[in-house]
Amino acid sequence: MNTVDALTHVVFDLDGLMFNTEDIYLQVGSEILRRRDKEFTQDLIGAMMGLRPAQAIGRMIEWHGLPDTVEEIERETRDIFIPLLDEHLKPMPGLLQLLADLEKAEIPKAVATSSGRAFVDEVLGRFKLGPRFAFILSAEDVTQGKPNPEIYLRAAEQFATRPETMLVLEDSQTGLSAAVASGATAVAVPGPHSRHHNLEGAAWVASGLDDPKIYQLLSLPR
Secondary structure, eight states: OOOGGGOOEEEEOOBTTTBTHHHHHHHHHHHHHHTTTOOOOHHHHHHHTTSOHHHHHHHHHHHHTOSOOHHHHHHHHHHHHHHHHHHHOOBOTTHHHHHHHHHHTTOOEEEEOSSOHHHHHHHHHHTTOGGGSSOEEOGGGOSSOTTSTHHHHHHHHHHTSOGGGEEEEEOSHHHHHHHHHHTOEEEEOOOTTTTTSOOTTOSEEOSSTTOHHHHHHTTOOO
16 A cells, blocks of 8 residues: 555545435436336446446446437436436535645545536536536546546546555445556445445545545545
């Protein structure tokens, strides 16, 4: 594991890590499949978590042998999703305080997510968080999604640093694998839908974004 002094940059995943979007995805997926007399099982949720949107929908289609195309389900998903954001979207506990503490310590931070740019802008925009990050990498910025490490290697390039200087915060097995493969120090912050994931390779499995170990790794005061 990297030394504490080497960790000078922080990269956040988005879904399930910064915001409770995994809970909302669960509602959307359940409704999509209810309309087709299918069930959104925990195994399917785990198989989709951390994938780019088209990949995740493709996994759902393949899992249940649906006749729909990815594009058709994407359109249906958007129609269901936006009203749910209005009602249910909220930051994960500890997020806003951690962002403020990183800013006070002048530690650069970025977002690296499998979600599409329009969705990322929509979610961050609701809390005016976008300008607080050095940059944002989304699904459109890479050719290979997580668990491939491309997005974290690109983050290091944009920071003009080495992956070994980055602390990556991830909630899912797919994202954690990408971070570990990049050479970054990866801290897992699993949520209700990812606590059963294989988190091998994590430098630490945190209880939340306010976990004292995250602050310790970054030499942040509490």
